[in-house]
Amino acid sequence: xxxxxxxxxxxxxxxxxxxxxxxxxxxxxxxxxxxxxxxxxxxxxxxxxxxxxxxxxxxxxxxxxxxxxxxxxxxxxxxxxxxxxxxxxxxxxxxxxxxxxxxxxxxxxxxxxxxxxxxxxxxxxxxxxxxxxxxxxxxxxxxxxxxxxxxxxxxxxxxxxxxxxxxxxxxxxxxxxxxxxxxxxxxxxxxxxxxxxxxxxxxxxxxxxxxxxxxxxxxxxxxxxxxxxxxxxxxxxxxxxxxxxxxxxxxxxxxxxxxxxxxxxxxxxxxxxxxxxxxxxxxxxxxxxxxxxxxxxxxxxxxxxxxxxxxxxxxxxxxxxxxxxxxxxxxxxxxxxxxxxxxxxxxxxxxxxxxxxxxxxxxxxxxxxxxxxxxxxxxxxxxxxxxxxxxxxxxxxxxxxxxxxxxxxxxxxxxxxxxxxxxxxxxxxxxxxxxxxx
Amino acid sequence: xxxxxxxxxxxxxxxxxxxxxxxxxxxxxxxxxxxxxxxxxxxxxxxxxxxxxxxxxxxxxxxxxxxxxxxxxxxxxxxxxxxxxxxxxxxxxxxxxxxxxxxxxxxxxxxxxxxxxxxxxxxxxxxxxxxxxxxxxxxxxxxxxxxxxxxxxxxxxxxxxxxxxxxxxxxxxxxxxxxxxxxxxxxxxxxxxxxxxxxxxxxxxxxxxxxxxxxxxxxxxxxxxxxxxxxxxxxxxxxxxxxxxxxxxxxxxxxxxxxxxxxxxxxxxxxxxxxxxxxxxxxxxxxxxxxxxxxxxxxxxxxxxxxxxxxxxxxxxxxxxxxxxxxxxxxxxxxxxxxxxxxxxxxxxxxxxxxxxxxxxxxxxxxxxxxxxxxxxxxxxxxxxxxxxxxxxxxxxxxxxxxxxxxxxxxxxxxxxxxxxxxxxxxxxxxxxxxxxx
Numbered sequence: 001x002x003x004x005x006x007x008x009x010x011x012x013x014x015x016x017x018x019x020x021x022x023x024x025x026x027x028x029x030x031x032x033x034x035x036x037x038x039x040x041x042x043x044x045x046x047x048x049x050x051x052x053x054x055x056x057x058x059x060x061x062x063x064x065x066x067x068x069x070x071x072x073x074x075x076x077x078x079x080x081x082x083x084x085x086x087x088x089x090x091x092x093x094x095x096x097x098x099x100x101x102x103x104x105x106x107x108x109x110x111x112x113x114x115x116x117x118x119x120x121x122x123x124x125x126x127x128x129x130x131x132x133x134x135x136x137x138x139x140x141x142x143x144x145x146x147x148x149x150x151x152x153x154x155x156x157x158x159x160x161x162x163x164x165x166x167x168x169x170x171x172x173x174x175x176x177x178x179x180x181x182x183x184x185x186x187x188x189x190x191x192x193x194x195x196x197x198x199x200x201x202x203x204x205x206x207x208x209x210x211x212x213x214x215x216x217x218x219x220x221x222x223x224x225x226x227x228x229x230x231x232x233x234x235x236x237x238x239x240x241x242x243x244x245x246x247x248x249x250x251x252x253x254x255x256x257x258x259x260x261x262x263x264x265x266x267x268x269x270x271x272x273x274x275x276x277x278x279x280x281x282x283x284x285x286x287x288x289x290x291x292x293x294x295x296x297x298x299x300x301x302x303x304x305x306x307x308x309x310x311x312x313x314x315x316x317x318x319x320x321x322x323x324x325x326x327x328x329x330x331x332x333x334x335x336x337x338x339x340x341x342x343x344x345x346x347x348x349x350x351x352x353x354x355x356x357x358x359x360x361x362x363x364x365x366x367x368x369x370x371x372x373x374x375x376x377x378x379x380x381x382x383x384x385x386x387x388x389x390x391x392x393x394x395x396x397x398x399x400x401x402x403x404x405x406x407x408x409x410x411x412x413x414x415x416x417x418x419x420x421x422x423x424x425x426x427x428x429x430x431x432x433x434x435x436x437x438x
Numbered sequence: 439x440x441x442x443x444x445x446x447x448x449x450x451x452x453x454x455x456x457x458x459x460x461x462x463x464x465x466x467x468x469x470x471x472x473x474x475x476x477x478x479x480x481x482x483x484x485x486x487x488x489x490x491x492x493x494x495x496x497x498x499x500x501x502x503x504x505x506x507x508x509x510x511x512x513x514x515x516x517x518x519x520x521x522x523x524x525x526x527x528x529x530x531x532x533x534x535x536x537x538x539x540x541x542x543x544x545x546x547x548x549x550x551x552x553x554x555x556x557x558x559x560x561x562x563x564x565x566x567x568x569x570x571x572x573x574x575x576x577x578x579x580x581x582x583x584x585x586x587x588x589x590x591x592x593x594x595x596x597x598x599x600x601x602x603x604x605x606x607x608x609x610x611x612x613x614x615x616x617x618x619x620x621x622x623x624x625x626x627x628x629x630x631x632x633x634x635x636x637x638x639x640x641x642x643x644x645x646x647x648x649x650x651x652x653x654x655x656x657x658x659x660x661x662x663x664x665x666x667x668x669x670x671x672x673x674x675x676x677x678x679x680x681x682x683x684x685x686x687x688x689x690x691x692x693x694x695x696x697x698x699x700x701x702x703x704x705x706x707x708x709x710x711x712x713x714x715x716x717x718x719x720x721x722x723x724x725x726x727x728x729x730x731x732x733x734x735x736x737x738x739x740x741x742x743x744x745x746x747x748x749x750x751x752x753x754x755x756x757x758x759x760x761x762x763x764x765x766x767x768x769x770x771x772x773x774x775x776x777x778x779x780x781x782x783x784x785x786x787x788x789x790x791x792x793x794x795x796x797x798x799x800x801x802x803x804x805x806x807x808x809x810x811x812x813x814x815x816x817x818x819x820x821x822x823x824x825x826x827x828x829x830x831x832x833x834x835x836x837x838x839x840x841x842x843x844x845x846x847x848x849x850x851x852x853x854x855x856x857x858x859x860x861x862x863x864x865x866x867x868x869x870x871x872x873x874x875x876x
Contacts, residue, residue, distance in 0.1 A: 041802050041803070041804070041807070042807065043804065067774070068774040068775060069767065069770040069771050069774045070769075070770040070771075070772075070773035070774040070778075070780065070782055071766050071767070071769065071773075071782065072770075098763075100763065100766075100767075101766060101795070101798060101799050101800055102799065102800060103799045103800075105799075134763060135762075135763025135764065135766060135767055136762055136763040136766070136800040136802060137763075137802075241766075241767055241770055311749075311863075311867075311871075312871055315867070315868055315870075315871030315872040316871065316872065318868065318872040319871070319872035321872070324573075324574055325536075325538065325572060325573025325574040325575075326573065328509050328538075328539060328573060328574070329509065329538075329573060329679055331508070331509065332507040332508040332509030332510075332679055333507050333508075334508075335507075335508035335509075336505070336506040336507045337506060340508075342508065344508055344509065357539070360539060361539050361540065361541045362539055362540060362541075362574040364479050364575075365479070366479070366480070366481065369479070369480065384828075385828055386828040390822075390823055390824040390828075390830075390865075392828075424872075425749075425868060425872070426868060427828075427865055427869075429749075429753070430753055430756065430863060430864060430865050430867075430868055431865075432753075433749075433750055433754065433757070434753040434754065434756040434757035434759070434862075434863070434865075
């Protein structure tokens, strides 16, 4: 579970909690607008939301981490250039179309940045573009340029919630995390859903702080926070072309305790990463795998990822079926394929604290089976049922709780470890990604 | 499509075709029996089929390839020992329980082999055991020993069909391929369904031939045939603990043309591998990815596997949605994560012969979209619908055709290539592996 271990009986309670998280740090404003358009590649009406995040004054103190996918979107190509600019003044995000490998995509992104800059009194190079959505289509540049004034008109310094809502695609609800550090704060918003792993995702995360931390320190701290949060999660092993985590400081509040800032940043990122998994496409169960006793961290993390990405095990979890054979299969597959020679003879594995495997053999009995099923049921977010057409849609648009399936694997070989977060594989995931009712 | 490009209007036609493939090579007999028992770990009634494949005389000429999963089943451990024995006289297969990491599993397998050997006039070391099914449970040893005489009593030298039916688990139909070489033949049977990739699968394949080929040659030829067939397929990226491909020669017919034998063995393996994909759990579409222009074969094969294992693309194929963005995402993920520095700037990709990507940008228009949808629909094996409880079961128990989704990726970097076979990700897969109606 996350550091907060929250439960929400209904969407309204969740919404109220989000609103309580949403106060903007000093020096930021956000605005959004939504408009309809017709994509060139698939001439059917669609709608897009533009989200603007602006600083009262451009800041030299910003950091960003981008996808390692070898076909990065145009905003990623532009964003990498922006890291070399002296200051940043705004982020402009669109959903619906990700502007990846579209003809002239980089030039389009730059022209849209220039359009926003004109309205905001900035230089084009002070605007960071972000796009998420369909890969391969072209952005509706004239429609975006025409909609920008409306987004600027809504800029407001009170709540980040409109931005958290504006950037989503198939997410069921907005995601916000905050932490206070002295007189300042860190507020982060994120969208995710599918195509999440490893080294970022169809994931856009914007972290805003009024605490004054210089650029180089921000960049070091962000890299560390991402490594132990967003890079430890996987919904489905796919890796987006558009992943972005950006961190901006308005510098309005002196930061007297850098260690506290680093800890708060790490916590915000870990909790938000878990939120993104929990609201992954079709997720019924969040699965946490803690690998210990590994010879090195890379092995621990790779073994954990192998477990949370094993389709048959993911399906079993979806069905509240403690299919421990599939868990051990996934471990053996990883070792046999990617870590030959890794000694598994002393491996111990447990689910929900219940030992299921030790010293090369399963430790199973009917009583344990019953307890394992109970653990899986406790961690279930919702039970599903198809509608009359066989389409599975999630029945809830809020996270009922933050409980997780807890898997522990001890290799008993060394002192390294890693914890990774994944999810089950469900009918809702297939419906979201295979079934269309348009 | 396979080398035969068959179509079957109904199950009876498919069955008749199978019967025509099924004549046993000289020197072999098969027998089966089915019985009920109660597993110790989950005390509910279950049933198991034993399948015996025997030689009229033990042969020195046998070969086998096993899973590389680091938690191999007890039959794999025993089977690796058998490779060092001077002769083999029988194979004994059970389904339902795979005897993997069960307490005392190796000793149990050896005692069962000894029981079969007594009935067949063999030494225990002349019997190769095979098991498939649930991982982690113990074999019902007394029930198996009690059932063995019934299997022996049915031994018959006419048709391999009873064995092809006896070894299945969640397969929808038996799978047989044959080839003639001069006066002799090669007949192969296989079971698969899920947990298939890479380097074998929950896959058991037995290849029988009356052609006299010496042990060392057989083993070399089998390794080559497996590399270009069973090791190029993936249903779901999972790798079973029990995969086995065994090849036995009775030596009854002189083999005057070893090149013809090698070619026939390769063809039988490739077609049977494709059969196994086509009958994979929940498969609606078989997807063939041909990678060319690669710097080396390993890169070509890994890139092909990355495409056929990308969940979002697999879901899109299931929905007859030519989501080319997800295809390119999968390529970029592979390159970014596993092949940094691979030059993708000249990559060209097509689906069904229709170019969709070249020189860094998509080549899409509405007419192409229509043609791509038509290609996907042509390759669809069946459309699905849930029953009243939301459970998706395949509506057919035969392969309607052998058409495939054809994806071509040319890296334009070198002369190496590889072709891999995969499948889509469907509600039937999730129902099979997450939903239970016990």
